[in-house]
Amino acid sequence: MATLLHHMKPWMQMSIVESEVRMVTMVDQKVQAVHKRLDAFESSSIRTELDSLRADIDTIIGASTYEPESAPTTLAGDTMLDALFSEDTTQPESTRDRGKRPRSNHISDTTEEARAKNRER
Template sequence: MEKRMETMTDQKVQVVHKRLDAFELRVLARPASVTDFTSNRTKLDSLRADIDSILDAPTYEPKSTPTALANDTVLGALFSEDTDAQPDPTRAHGKRHRSSQNSDTTEEARVKKQERQRTE
């Protein structure tokens, strides 16, 4: 039985070797592929020309504006004594001013309210 297994294994190994040899012959018989470097070279030259044109393009530098005028305007707005132009703060818009001294109008309103409560 061992002898039979050994011969079958040898036969299978020989079949595999034959197939490998046939494959090697086919690969070696193929003509070598020809690489066309000329088209790649022309594309590369075109890209280089595009890059050179981008790098050589003039850059736009805006003229500097005089900052003295802007500084005067800002400083004038900050330190002007014109208080009429400044709007009220938005948080204080809906708030009432409360002072420790009662004004005559609020005192009168309280008296009227107390009288109304007494009559009811």
């Protein structure tokens, strides 16, 4: 049995080396095929995408040169500043003051009248 293993060992080692070489070669071929397909796909799809983007940019640039004739000539910044800092505007009521109001729907005159009626009874 030892003699048989002694003769088979070199053959098995050679077979292992040959199969490893075949596997490496096959993997390299598949990687190269995938790279070729990716290159072909990327170049065609990138060109198509670039052409589409260029057309979109040309459309945007062409549309932005149009100005309507009735454009306002006053500065909007001055209007905004005048509205913000003018003295005649009323200040909004703070939420704190709003919370301090009496929650009853009666006003003070009607409250006094109601108290007078209760005293008469």
